Amino acid sequence: MFSNFDFGVVFGSLPYLFGQGMVFTVTLTALAAGMGVILGTLLAMARLSGVPGLKHVAKVYVELMRSLPLVLVIFWFYFLVPYIGAYLTGASRPIQVGAFSSALITFTLFEAAYFSEIMRAGIQSIPKGQTGAAYALGMTYAQTMITVVLPQAFRNMLPLLLTQTIVLFQDTSLVYVLSLTDFLGAASKVAQRDGRLVEMYLFAAVVYFAVCFSASFLVRRLQRRVAIIR
Amino acid sequence: MNYNWNWGIFFEQSPEGTGTYADMLLSGLVWTIATALCSWIIAFFLGSLIGVMRTLPSKGANAVGTAYVELFRNIPLLVQMFLWYFVLPEVLPQAWGNALKQLPNAPFYTGVVCLGFFTASRVAEQVRAGIQSLPRGQRLAGTAMGFTVYQTYRYVLLPNAYRIILPPMTSEFLNNLKNTSVALTIGLLELTARARSMQEFSFQVFEAFTAATILYVLINLVVILLASLLERSVAVPGQR
Amino acid sequence: MTSTPMPASTAKTPVAPGSVAPMDAGLQSGPLSSPPPKLATGAPMIAIDNVSKWYGDFQVLTNCTTQVAKGEVVVVCGPSGSGKSTLIKCVNALEPIQKGQITVNDTKVVDKATDLPKLRSRVGMVFQHFELFPHLSITENLTVAQRKVLKRPAEEAKKKGLDLLARVGLSAHANKYPGQLSGGQQQRVAIARALAMNPVVMLFDEPTSALDPEMVGEVLDVMVELAKEGMTMMVVTHEMGFARKVADRVIFMDRGEIVEDARKDDFFGQPRSERAQQFLSKILQH
Numbered sequence: 096m097f098s099n100f101d102f103g104v105v106f107g108s109l110p111y112l113f114g115q116g117m118v119f120t121v122t123l124t125a126l127a128a129g130m131g132v133i134l135g136t137l138l139a140m141a142r143l144s145g146v147p148g149l150k151h152v153a154k155v156y157v158e159l160m161r162s163l164p165l166v167l168v169i170f171w172f173y174f175l176v177p178y179i180g181a182y183l184t185g186a187s188r189p190i191q192v193g194a195f196s197s198a199l200i201t202f203t204l205f206e207a208a209y210f211s212e213i214m215r216a217g218i219q220s221i222p223k224g225q226t227g228a229a230y231a232l233g234m235t236y237a238q239t240m241i242t243v244v245l246p247q248a249f250r251n252m253l254p255l256l257l258t259q260t261i262v263l264f265q266d267t268s269l270v271y272v273l274s275l276t277d278f279l280g281a282a283s284k285v286a287q288r289d290g291r292l293v294e295m296y297l298f299a300a301v302v303y304f305a306v307c308f309s310a311s312f313l314v315r316r317l318q319r320r321v322a323i324i325r
Numbered sequence: 326m327n328y329n330w331n332w333g334i335f336f337e338q339s340p341e342g343t344g345t346y347a348d349m350l351l352s353g354l355v356w357t358i359a360t361a362l363c364s365w366i367i368a369f370f371l372g373s374l375i376g377v378m379r380t381l382p383s384k385g386a387n388a389v390g391t392a393y394v395e396l397f398r399n400i401p402l403l404v405q406m407f408l409w410y411f412v413l414p415e416v417l418p419q420a421w422g423n424a425l426k427q428l429p430n431a432p433f434y435t436g437v438v439c440l441g442f443f444t445a446s447r448v449a450e451q452v453r454a455g456i457q458s459l460p461r462g463q464r465l466a467g468t469a470m471g472f473t474v475y476q477t478y479r480y481v482l483l484p485n486a487y488r489i490i491l492p493p494m495t496s497e498f499l500n501n502l503k504n505t506s507v508a509l510t511i512g513l514l515e516l517t518a519r520a521r522s523m524q525e526f527s528f529q530v531f532e533a534f535t536a537a538t539i540l541y542v543l544i545n546l547v548v549i550l551l552a553s554l555l556e557r558s559v560a561v562p563g564q565r
Numbered sequence: 566m567t568s569t570p571m572p573a574s575t576a577k578t579p580v581a582p583g584s585v586a587p588m589d590a591g592l593q594s595g596p597l598s599s600p601p602p603k604l605a606t607g608a609p610m611i612a613i614d615n616v617s618k619w620y621g622d623f624q625v626l627t628n629c630t631t632q633v634a635k636g637e638v639v640v641v642c643g644p645s646g647s648g649k650s651t652l653i654k655c656v657n658a659l660e661p662i663q664k665g666q667i668t669v670n671d672t673k674v675v676d677k678a679t680d681l682p683k684l685r686s687r688v689g690m691v692f693q694h695f696e697l698f699p700h701l702s703i704t705e706n707l708t709v710a711q712r713k714v715l716k717r718p719a720e721e722a723k724k725k726g727l728d729l730l731a732r733v734g735l736s737a738h739a740n741k742y743p744g745q746l747s748g749g750q751q752q753r754v755a756i757a758r759a760l761a762m763n764p765v766v767m768l769f770d771e772p773t774s775a776l777d778p779e780m781v782g783e784v785l786d787v788m789v790e791l792a793k794e795g796m797t798m799m800v801v802t803h804e805m806g807f808a809r810k811v812a813d814r815v816i817f818m819d820r821g822e823i824v825e826d827a828r829k830d831d832f833f834g835q836p837r838s839e840r841a842q843q844f845l846s847k848i849l850q851h
Contacts, residue, residue: 163538164504174534178328299407470762473682480709484700563742563744564742
């Protein structure tokens with residue numbers, strides 16, 4: 096079946112695929128996950144705060160992001176970020192934003208909505224007695240959150256946060272619509288250049304599968320350990 | 326900031342000559358909904374089958390179900406889209422491959438099948454979780470009354486499991502709906518693709534995306550409303 | 566958080582206005598079961614022959630052998646973890662066995678050629694947690710297996726189901742759902758559901774142990790009535806009062822073995838094994 100296929104093209108392009116493509120994908124995933132979790136936690140705290148305006152803004156933001164396709168959000172920010180940049184810097188024209196920065200901003204803001212739902216569940220899973228005890232010791236809200244609630248919430252939710260990060264890793268492939276050179280983008284460029292779509296896309300699928308399957312296997316093991324300790 | 330807003334753009338003729346820009350977006354909306362519904366039918370039935378297989382005592386059925394879920398969950402949807410669209414016709418026997426390539430509306434059919442198989446893996450996980458959340462005695466009671474395995478699932482386990490998983494299934498339905506936009510990469514002219522082409526033709530980028538955003542939010546609200554009506558109509562008196 | 570204490574019976578369903586039927590009439594007179602067909606041979610209804618069972622390396626049943634004759638009521642008791650629930654589940658092959666043979670009504674349970682659904686349809690089973698199907702109304706619970714397994718016409722199945730529901734005194738609840746009934750009422754429906762299949766034998770797996778104490782009596786009443794009608798019954802229970810009243814024989818199990826298998830009077834009079842004596846003294850203290 097594969098007699099016509101030339102898998103040599105894959106080997107020839109390995110340095111490009113991994114040296115550029117995969118580095119882009121992993122960097123984007125790691126940075127967006129880190130910043131997304133921080134922003135998501137802030138959003139979760141805002142939603143759980145009793146402050147009327149803040150609570151609602153956070154809720155609308157999260158619900159809006161979650162009801163839109165990622166592809167549309169990528170397009171939105173691709174065009175919007177230059178204008179926001181101009182507004183922030185006081186420039187009169189839309190400023191140039193690098194493709195990587197644009198993608199990073201998009202994924203951070205988008206995934207923050209999903210991370211915030213996980214962190215919200217995590218914060219709510221901490222018994223009221225814990226905050227009560229912290230306040231009784233004289234801690235402020237910030238101290239209670241930082242030293243008591245968030246560490247526990249984060250620990251309990253770690254498997255879910257990591258699973259969401261695996262989803263993010265897969266989602267970054269959608270920067271294809273901006274013609275960026277992530278792992279899939281690199282594979283796609285080689286595929287188009289050499290007319291080897293079958294080989295390159297199959298190889299990309301195998302690599303994504305290997306990475307995600309191993310990662311989710313590790314997450315499941317972690318989950319079992321967390322479950323036992325708890 | 327020097328962006329020229331022009332909300333009247335929706336009533337101007339699009340360069341495609343098939344009506345206004347508003348018509349263009351609405352036709353995108355129709356394709357989005359059609360793709361979402363057709364792929365959901367595949368996802369629901371295939372996903373239920375796979376999910377049930379993962380709860381059967383048979384080791385073989387279990388292994389097949391697990392393999393399916395892992396395979397379709399660990400490859401990005403976009404890559405799966407390319408596999409169905411670019412790779413499948415090449416690895417099939419030539420006559421079949423050619424037939425596929427000449428299929429009219431190929432992006433639509435490919436998108437439907439790809440999303441159906443992809444979402445099936447997620448539906449399968451929900452169905453499995455739903456069945457496993459039922460008390461073990463329910464399966465035993467069905468079996469003890471002389472139900473076959475099929476009858477036990479059909480009359481006892483599945484009707485209960487589906488009720489339990491209705492809320493997460495609503496989320497999966499919405500995910501599937503949003504994922505239809507990934508099919509724009511293989512040329513499906515769904516809502517996001519239409520907003521993008523409106524932006525390219527008219528340069529009114531924010532009007533186009535705002536309209537698409539509002540339409541997506543509206544479909545979400547309608548689906549959530551329908552789901553809560555469905556939930557109420559299948560609720561069992563005395564439960565929870 | 567603090568509110569006025571609720572009366573204990575708020576879980577009960579409200580009485581429909583204008584309803585004349587008593588909500589819970591209790592056990593009614595008349596036959597519950599149809600007479601079982603004559604056996605072709607003089608063989609026992611249930612024969613358990615040298616049965617052993619393992620979960621992995623752990624042996625849960627060891628060389629269990631006993632018989633239940635037609636019309637006999639056998640109570641199986643023993644401490645928790647003794648294997649008594651497992652043994653009764655082996656009778657209709659809800660649990661597989663690795664060694665030995667069980668014969669029910671002349672049909673071998675461990676036999677590839679046996680049509681298990683057909684065998685099970687003639688063996689009624691009542692579970693600890695009732696296991697009514699929560700999404701089906703009481704009437705549907707009573708008829709679904711009659712229609713789908715025995716292929717009875719809907720009308721006939723409904724008549725049979727409602728007759729039995731009337732006999733356990735719950736006609737007023739025919740259109741309700743299991744979640745709207747008390748535990749005792751659910752268990753009576755579960756017995757009626759099993760009887761609707763015209764079983765030749767009834768298995769009870771701790772039918773009263775998930776019930777609040779005040780509901781135990783109404784369920785035992787139905788079981789006593791059934792025993793008096795001559796139904797063959799195998800009952801896993803701690804209700805020694807029930808055993809004294811209607812059992813013909815008592816089987817005492819411990820650690821997967823049948824330790825004592827005696828006529829009722831012998832068992833309560835002078836149990837031979839020390840383990841049975843200890844068990845009896847513990848549960849008869851209160």
